[in-house]
Amino acid sequence: MPATDPDDDAKMFDLAPVSLWIEDFSALKALFEQWRADGVTDIKAFFAADPDRVRQCSERIRILKVNRKTLSLFGARDLAHLTAHLGQVMRDDTFKSYLEELAQLWNGQTSFASHTVNYALTGERLDIQLNGTILPGHENSWDRVMIAIEDVTEREDARRRLTDSENYAFGLFAHSPVSLWVEDFSSVKRLIDDVRARGVEDFRVFTDVHEEFVPRCMNEIRVIEVNSRTLELFGAPDKETLLRNLSTVFRDEMEPHFREQLIDLWDGKLFQQREVVNYALDGTKLHLLLQFSVLPNHERDWSLVQVALTDITARKKAEAYLEYLGTHDVLTRTLNRSFYVDELNRLERKGPQPVTIIIADLNGLKTANDELGHGVGDALLRRAGEVFGSLVEKPASVSRIGGDEFAVLLPATDAAGGEAVLTSLAELIEVNNQYYPDFELSISTGIATSRPGDRLEQVVKRADLKMLHAKRLYYLAANRDRRGTGAA
Incomplete structure (x- = not known):
């Protein structure tokens, strides 16, 4: 097999598409041997104790030659120019990876690798993949070490952009x-x-x-x-x-x-x-x-x-409260006239029949407002609301349909059922007055039950007339005019 032409080897080295360095590490090996003789065992701890020792290592490495790709990559005119400015090439981010390379050699490896950062002489950051090996036949002296440097800046930039994008997306999520x-x-x-x-x-x-x-x-x-x-x-x-x-x-x-x-x-x-x-x-x-x-x-x-x-x-x-306001009277917490009208129409169309209706009116509200103030009148209305709130359950309903007037709608309730509700109302008023003895709550009522063929408006009118009759009897019995107050 013909011998390799040294000139061909030199040309291949010089024209290689990656950055190649031939360096002499023999002085570094001698320094390592001295430290071992001094009892150093943990090189990383040794460096951590005095980072200047890393500089001592660097000073003992001699660059013998580099190829064209190296000069081009780092923007150097020639080897002398590159060597004179190595401090600009290897700085900042390089330190940690350089420690790892030295540790690999210290631990007996004949090759070493790292992913690190160098800088071109123009200041441009270079992400590099570095692989070094002691050339065969030089393992005892370390006087010939080849370093191959691959520029992976474009790949790392893409990776960093991807990482930034992922971090941004995660930040939006988190x-x-x-x-x-x-x-x-x-x-x-x-x-x-x-x-x-x-x-x-x-x-x-x-x-x-x-x-x-x-x-x-x-x-x-x-x-x-x-x-x-x-x-x-x-x-x-x-x-x-x-x-x-x-x-x-x-x-x-x-x-x-x-x-x-x-x-x-x-x-x-x-x-x-x-x-x-x-x-x-x-x-x-x-x-x-x-x-x-x-x-x-x-x-x-x-x-x-x-x-x-x-x-x-x-x-x-908020929607529920607005809906509540649309169907309820805020002061008494009963349903309002709008609900009453809609419910009356619904019962007219769909039932169930018979429907019993109670019309109720507070006695003495105007006098309470005029003589004692609207605060007392409002308190009477709130008490009426408490009473009516405990009177019936769905599908029955109680609505405030005027200033002091209330309507109780009792679907599927006959006259006897309506009278039972009136009895309950009287009992609730009595209990309420025991809790508020200073001003007696009094309510006049009228009741009517629908008959086959009745319009509910007619039932309301009959109940209203009975309420007005009861109210007149209330004032006559109490020997007072409509503006007076007293017990029901």
Whole structure:
């Protein structure tokens, strides 16, 4: 086999597409031997005790030659130019990786490697993959060591951009102002696919018949991650506590909502939005806007799903209060005239019949307002509200239909049932007056029951006339005018 031409070797070295260095480490080896003789065993601890010892090592390495790629990579004119400015090439981030290279040699390795940073003479940062080896035949002297440097800056820049992007995305997730969950629905998909494979076409009917299927699917969901807002919203100190108590969070009203979610998934709706109810760990009821999305590239198995929960509890409370105000009288807490009119019309159309109606009017309210002030009058109205609030239960209702006038609607109640309610009203008024002896509550009432063919307006008029008659008798019996006060 013909001998290799030394000129060819020199050309290959010089024209190699990676940066190559030939260096003499013999003085470094001698320094290591001296330290060993001095009793040094842990080189890293030795360096940590006096970082200047690393500089001593560096000064004992002599660069013999480099190739063209090295000069080009570092922006040097020639070897002398590069050697004169090594302090600019190896600095800052280089120190830690250089320690690792020295430690590998100290531990008897004939080759070493590191991922490190160098700098071009222009100041440009270079991410490099460094591999060094003591050339064969020079293991005892270390006088010929080859260093190969691969520029991996572009790859590392891409990796850093990816890391930054991932950190940014995670930051958006972790610090989102809404509750975010990452979940695995793959087991749920397998259950649904199995149902479809059995020939089921109407999934809603299937879940009507097989009620156990919905809770089974709920139990198959695997929560992968939640953000800090989720822990805050549900009152959990950490993720583990929350996951251990999911049965507390998802219960009661959640099951019907989840059933609708499954039906949408059956129909191929991989993005959904609906209002749901969950519970915090302390039992607080939470109204939430749920946004569900199977993440891109996971449509086939649903293995990655994001659920966003926005707390709308305050909004729902406001809506409920506005709805309450739309049908209730704030002072007496009874229903209002608007509700009364709608309910009267509904009973007219749909029943049930017979309907008994009581019209009631407070006695002496005007005198209380005029002589003692509206505060006393308002207190009388509130007391009337307390009495009427305890009088009937749904579907019966009590409404304040005027300043001091109330209407009691009693569907599916005959005359005898109405009279029983009047008896209860008198008893409640008596009890109320025992609690408020300073000013007696007095109410005049009239009652009427619908007959076949009656319009409810006619029933109201009959009850109203009876109330007015009772009111006249009340004032005559008390020997006073309508503006006076006294017991019922």
